[in-house]
Amino acid sequence: MKKLILFFLAFTFSNIFSQEYHFDYFIEKQINKVKPDKERIISNSFYDSNNKFKLTLDTYNEITRGFIFDKNTNLRHCFKVRRDNGSVSFQYVHTNDFSNKKNNKDYSKDDILEIKRIDSLQYSIIVFKNEKRKRKRFTAVVNLEKSDFNNLDIQADYNRCDEIGKEIGKLLDPRFNYNIKKLQINYSSGYIFETTISRIQKVDLSLKLPEKLIIKEFDFFGEFQD
Template structure:
């Protein structure tokens, strides 16, 4: 996946385009799974710092797909990625529309507790009940001052955006911060430690004027 960050120089488009997404940062995440098994993985995400849009790169059966999830519109755009002789081609395939199918979040009534342990370190605890006797997760977040804001809280929870806003409330509004490292322990027994490496990039992806709407199917994304 590291190779991708160096190859996004030439893109082929074959449709008439409308909306364009521009990405100015590459975010490489290294995750060390601690429980239940010790495993290491590296993933790459591209970030549009102006509009807070992510391009996630997924790999399955040696096939690459790029996914942009536009939260404001509840649309998920998929691209087929092909590597040929050192060049990378993005080909738009389809869009998933989640605006009419929003799933109920079973953790929407959780009690969130955020503690500032240092100027750049925070503890986030999600409790399953008001008495705070049962935890859903505990996370330790380490920040770093940066040229731009990237406060994405990578916790598998429906209210991660709320956690982000609450952490932001502790910070100096005149400075920029990024999440440099996170350690998360879930009550299910799964835990991991992740760190980020951020570099500058400069490329754009465009959507066709007419979107192709399909039902979401993870495995179907990798059939072609």
């Protein structure tokens, strides 16, 4: 596999910045949709192993954007991504404000999370829709590997994934760090996804936000307009 050469530029708008994000790992994942039809997706992201922030790279119509969702502020920062001869540069574009939670219904608050140890590096997850445990949202199997850093980021279409990761962490040997090597999710709707890590690379990337953020309403297609 051709090794990615990483070179980063953070374009700035002011000499004073409100916040800076730092990422120390690049992670490439392969996502296979198994059912109802087959599809393969390559997912790239940068990870902050200290503060757990993530910069995801999404591509639509051959235009790539980088997104940081800050759970502490409910702000989502968008960056233009330029690729040139193996190097990558980032330019801040705007921020989406999701701090208004009035319209966000917590559909999963009564769900029951059942997490069991299969062995020291494998765990099962069942998410039941209520305490009767008769209906499931999804089931999953997580395969871990010992790592230089902790990353228990469960990537699923579910708003309590952080809680699931924390519960798995409680079952692990605290002497070691762990990373999710493979995750298989079976949704009750019939969709099955398998995610595996294909590459982890040590990097040194810092992105700075301008002192005054450009706040825009969220528009998926508008995000990818050059």
